[in-house]
Amino acid sequence: MQPLASDDPRHIGRHRLLSRIGAGGMGRVYLARTPDGHLRALKVVKEDLAHDTGFRDRFAREVRAARRVRGPFTPAVTDADTDADVPWMATEYVPGPTLKEAVSANGPFPGPSLLVLALGLARALETVHEAGLMHRDLKPGNILLSPRGPQVIDFGIARAVEGTVLTRTGQTFGTPAYTSPEQITGHGVSQLSDLFSLAGAVVFAASAEPPFGSGRPVDSLRRIMADEPALGAVPEGPLRDVLARCFAKDPAGRPDAAEVRGELSALPLPSAEHGWLPAPVTEQIDAREGEVRRAEEAGRTTVDLGGGAPAPPRGGAGADGTGHPPPGREPQEGAPRGEPRFRRRAAVLAAASALVVAGGAALALTALPGGGVPRDAAGGGPPAPPGPSASPSAQGAPEVDLEGWIYEVDFSVDGESLYVFGTSLSRWDWQAGEPVDVFEPAPSAADIGPDDHVAGAYGDQIRVWDGGSGDEVNRFGRDNGGRGFYDMPALSSDGSRVAVLAAENGDPREERVVQIWDVAEGTPGVEFPAGGVLTDLSYTADDSLLVGTVMEEGFDAYVGVAVWDPATGERLHLFEGGDHYAFALAPDGRTMALQSGARRVDIVDLGTGGVVRPLAEPDASHESVTGIGYSSDGERVLAGSFGWDDDRGSVWDASTGQLLRDADVMVYAPMGSHPEDEYLATVADGGGRVLVLDADYTVVNELS
Structure with a gap:
């Protein structure tokens, strides 16, 4: 250095x-x-x-x-x-x-x-x-x-x-x-x-x-x-x-x-x-860390003496250090704020599967994709399958690190808890700002269902819980007649079915299909071609349709947003031709908000495939919408955005398309609405901080 x-x-x-x-x-x-x-x-x-x-x-x-x-x-x-x-x-x-x-x-x-x-x-x-x-x-x-x-x-x-x-x-x-x-x-x-x-x-x-x-x-x-x-x-x-x-x-x-x-x-x-x-290598690392500390100290001295100080966080919301994308960059290409929801699912084998040294003395290899943890450090015993975690009361308050990207936040049905999935999967008492449950090992991909069912993908296995980490409903996958290599689980409204992206023989290079499983029986049913790499997958509120964002292999370009009949696997619609894609399903189960351009968002009829109404284009200071969500009652559409002038989000009236708030609300993506619309959970900076906003979009708590 x-x-x-x-x-x-x-x-x-x-x-x-x-x-x-x-x-x-x-x-x-x-x-x-x-x-x-x-x-x-x-x-x-x-x-x-x-x-x-x-x-x-x-x-x-x-x-x-x-x-x-x-x-x-x-x-x-x-x-x-x-x-x-x-x-x-x-x-x-x-x-x-x-x-x-x-x-x-x-x-x-x-x-x-x-x-x-x-x-x-x-x-x-x-x-x-x-x-x-x-x-x-x-x-x-x-x-x-x-x-x-x-x-x-x-x-x-x-x-x-x-x-x-x-x-x-x-x-x-x-x-x-x-x-x-x-x-x-x-x-x-x-x-x-x-x-x-x-x-x-x-x-x-x-x-x-x-x-x-x-x-x-x-x-x-x-x-x-x-x-x-x-x-x-x-x-x-x-x-x-x-x-x-x-x-x-x-x-x-x-x-x-x-x-x-x-x-x-x-x-x-x-x-x-x-x-x-x-x-000796550990000593090299210690020496390198010392060099870093000295470089940081020299940098602080330069600032104190009048050197160029870094720009303050924009919009008062803070910054995670990932910076702002250059003008014109699609939000799906790694926007620093408003991380699109699909990132939680496309990032297979996420950081939950880590070698960790705690205090320089404890080495553990956890959450091996494909199920199981390794033999213990002494080499005794065969790998054990992932099992339910001990209850928080039995093992003390769980420790959760929110550093890194966060891919999903969702309130529980009663609104008292908040599920957070990123490099870990956890449930929080959001009012106290403390984690109350952690799912271990952490899945590589996860979905929080509308009735508090939780699904996690572990390579060639899927696990489903009813609310907490100690309430496992079933686990199934390749050994139950499935194809193997599972990603992007999507739960039905009652948690009875889970749709997943799957690849033959556990090889993600093979043709990908969507496979629908009966959770109670642990058996696969309908399956159909995915048409590419899915970067989001969700059931509509009435479970009558599946909607997913499709990209070409290698994530080189968007195919579009597809709508399937989960009962038959028939593809009913493919919305294509845009250069940005994200969607949010309305609570009514009949419409969705569809982003197809940098700042273009339309309300679309899922039955006919036609545009019901466009949403007013955000202010030009927003270079792009970076994620979309609905209020729990379906009356408002919300979106994060980024831009050089400001990084705050937008709020529309879903029935008229009119902008209600623009560039003055601390709304980022992913986001989750409180069941009674009293609060909104949103992920600032892509990860590290979860903000809880009240009905006036004022921060009332922060989880970190």
């Missing part, structure tokens, strides 16, 4: 730069601080790439896709401006060395650390792949180390470099020592290519050498094509066997990330007493 040079900028977007972390082929990386104190790693593209039109287009596309990735081993992309003169992107900052730095400084990792490393990388790739991405350049330099596990960075960004001056001047696509045979030949490249690179990174950690030796890139490529990897430094046993299969020359012979995760998670984890990392 180096001080800022005279030619380094001091501010980029809403970020204040503190120091220079490093530089690479694509540009410089800075340590930055957001207005409310969050640290970010901010990558600024090199000037020559900034003038490459093809690169800019690919970079923008890959950043949009990468923002969909949310997981415990993939630092989130929190902000970006791909339209700036010099494009940039910001991610969560991990104050640790790369795997390359750690091994180079301290030597090879011991066997137990290798297991945790491989398992964390598999789960990182699982998250990336299920978002429709490939990493394409997984290597020790793209793996950061932290007490909670390895952190994979730069996923999806490698593809933006393809075809630029970097590759036209002779660089191969990917890093030669860790690239796969098919990347070398250019034929058959798929997500399985990342598994070849995963194995290479683990072998490097075990031996301090690439799997096919060091030397000139051309020699490395030749050995990758013709030779076998050097696995001798990896202890004999299941881990070495898994890595050997990942090194198969033919991709068809490799396991995918889910298979690797499944096999390794059944193995005994290392003792938690000293954490998973070798002691």
Whole structure:
């Protein structure tokens, strides 16, 4: 970490730069601080790439896709401006060395650390792949180390470099020592290519050498094509066997990330007493944290002496440090406020599945997708299936961290509680501002039904509760005749049925279908093609229809909003042709508010598919609507928005389309209406803070 040079900028977007972390082929990386104190790693593209039109287009596309990735081993992309003169992107900052730095400084990792490393990388790739991405350049330099596990960075960004001056001047696509045979030949490249690179990174950690030796890139490529990897430094046993299969020359012979995760998670984890990392690496992390503190102190001194202070939060609502999107960016592409509801469902394998070190001494691997927790630290006993949590009274008040994106907030039927789903799934006494229940392990996707039923997806299993974490109704999935790989559960009004997005054989790359389950019986019924990747799915209030937002594979473009008959699977309507899509279902079950443009929202008849009335366009200070909701009585439509002038939301009269309030209410998305319309829960800053507003849209409480 180096001080800022005279030619380094001091501010980029809403970020204040503190120091220079490093530089690479694509540009410089800075340590930055957001207005409310969050640290970010901010990558600024090199000037020559900034003038490459093809690169800019690919970079923008890959950043949009990468923002969909949310997981415990993939630092989130929190902000970006791909339209700036010099494009940039910001991610969560991990104050640790790369795997390359750690091994180079301290030597090879011991066997137990290798297991945790491989398992964390598999789960990182699982998250990336299920978002429709490939990493394409997984290597020790793209793996950061932290007490909670390895952190994979730069996923999806490698593809933006393809075809630029970097590759036209002779660089191969990917890093030669860790690239796969098919990347070398250019034929058959798929997500399985990342598994070849995963194995290479683990072998490097075990031996301090690439799997096919060091030397000139051309020699490395030749050995990758013709030779076998050097696995001798990896202890004999299941881990070495898994890595050997990942090194198969033919991709068809490799396991995918889910298979690797499944096999390794059944193995005994290392003792938690000293954490998973070798002691010298932990010391490196401590030293890096000290550098960060010094950089922050230097930054504060600069401000005190008259340097440029960061802009205050806009609109009085605070900011989470993700900044504001540039003009014209679609809210579904990662708006900092008003995070669209679909993010809770598209972000498969979310951060609930984390390696956590509490106080540097307690290591636990929880919420493994596919069900179950691993053997205990001592290695005794087989994995146990996820079971109901102990009641809060039995285990003391639950601890819930709301940091990170929040994807859904919903009041209970009696209005006394508030369900919050993000990196955790919890229920709160919102008046006291305290959590009263937490669902453990946390699901990768969840839905709160209108009668307090709760559904959670766990890879190849679905679980349904009636109100609390101790009141499980049933669990079912692949072992009950289902297809496997479940996402986006949507509960019927009485909790008797749950619709889910499913993929054949648990493979998200296969054709996706919507599958409807009988909750009591635990059996699948009607199923029908989803038509793409669903990013939201909901029953209407009378359960007569299912509505979902459909995107193309890879989240490259919207297909539209589809309406299905859940009794037959027939698609009744497809609203298409827009460039922004979000919807909110009216309580009457017959209409919905449909966003199809940046600021265009219409009331649509679900029976005929026709527009009933347009809603008045918000003030031009709103660059885009970022999420829609209804009041509980259906009389008002509410929306969050973002814009350079103000970030506050809008309120319409649903019967006339007239704007009642505009740019003067603290309404963000996701949002949930109190059953008696006395209060509105809304998520400020995309995560970290849940605000409860009264009927005048004044904050009456804050959960954090």
